[in-house]
């Protein structure tokens with residue numbers, strides 16, 4: 299599928315997959331596609347950063363390749379590795395068969411059959427549908443050496459494998475990087491990218507997201523849920539609920555056939571939105587009632 303030719307088209311294409319995209323985010327997505335620049339998305343957990351790569355992949359019909367970052371991730375696990383166990387078996391088999399041609403065997407062992415392609419290399423392979431989407435998720439979990447390595451990889455999209463030669467992407471992948479900002483990502487990497495801070499959505503947009511993700515939910519309850527969660531985010535708690543938690547909670551309430559929020563229902567289901575015992579202990583009871591009263595009042599006033 300061809301790339302969207304306007305910001306409106308980006309919004310419409312994403313909406314068709316159930317992703318609600320604000321104007322500012324749609325603009326950087328459009329520019330990133332148009333200019334072929336990587337897109338760097340930063341924001342709290344659960345605000346829809348990873349989801350946008352999935353939605354874009356669905357909307358454009360492009361393959362999604364995900365590199366999940368973690369502490370200690372190295373180039374080997376990100377680009378390619380040799381299939382060591384299979385190489386060992388091949389050597390044993392050749393030995394058992396006797397009279398193995400050493401040079402031929404060595405060449406074969408370090409050929410395509412024994413190469414394990416990891417996400418960065420996969421993303422450089424041509425695809426009939428067009429360049430794939432490369433999602434480099436939760437970059438803040440890796441360390442600086444890996445970031446420096448990534449900076450290289452993102453600048454030329456080619457990999458040199460000593461035994462095989464250089465592999466270059468015929469068309470660079472569409473790159474989306476995300477960070478939950480548990481640490482600052484280096485300026486040099488950010489400079490290569492277009493940047494967008496993904497914030498918690500406002501009332502109307504979060505309601506729209508809930509409509510898209512849980513259409514069965516009664517309207518009054520939807521509004522109460524959003525107003526309550528939005529109120530909760532202004533409280534002094536350790537981990538604020540993301541959009542993911544809003545949706546989870548809504549599905550829990552739906553499963554319990556709740557039609558109207560009450561302090562009791564909230565207390566019983568708080569574990570769907572708050573994931574730290576200290577936060578739950580703080581909000582449960584009179585605090586929950588106060589936030590709920592404020593939420594209901596704000597809906598009435600609107």
Ligand SMILES: Nc1ncnc2c1ncn2[C@@H]1O[C@H](COP(=O)(O)OP(=O)(O)O)[C@@H](O)[C@H]1O
Pocket residue numbers: 316317318319341342343344345346347348349350476507510511541542545
């Ligand atoms: N704008 C949005 N439109 C539709 N669904 C959304 C949106 N933002 C978040 N979500 C929902 O929230 C969930 C969590 O989002 P995710 O992308 O995993 O968060 P992050 O990567 O920012 O931690 C997704 O599975 C999706 O269902």
Ligand SMILES: [Mg+2]
Pocket residue numbers: 344347348349435476
């Ligand atoms: Mg994520």
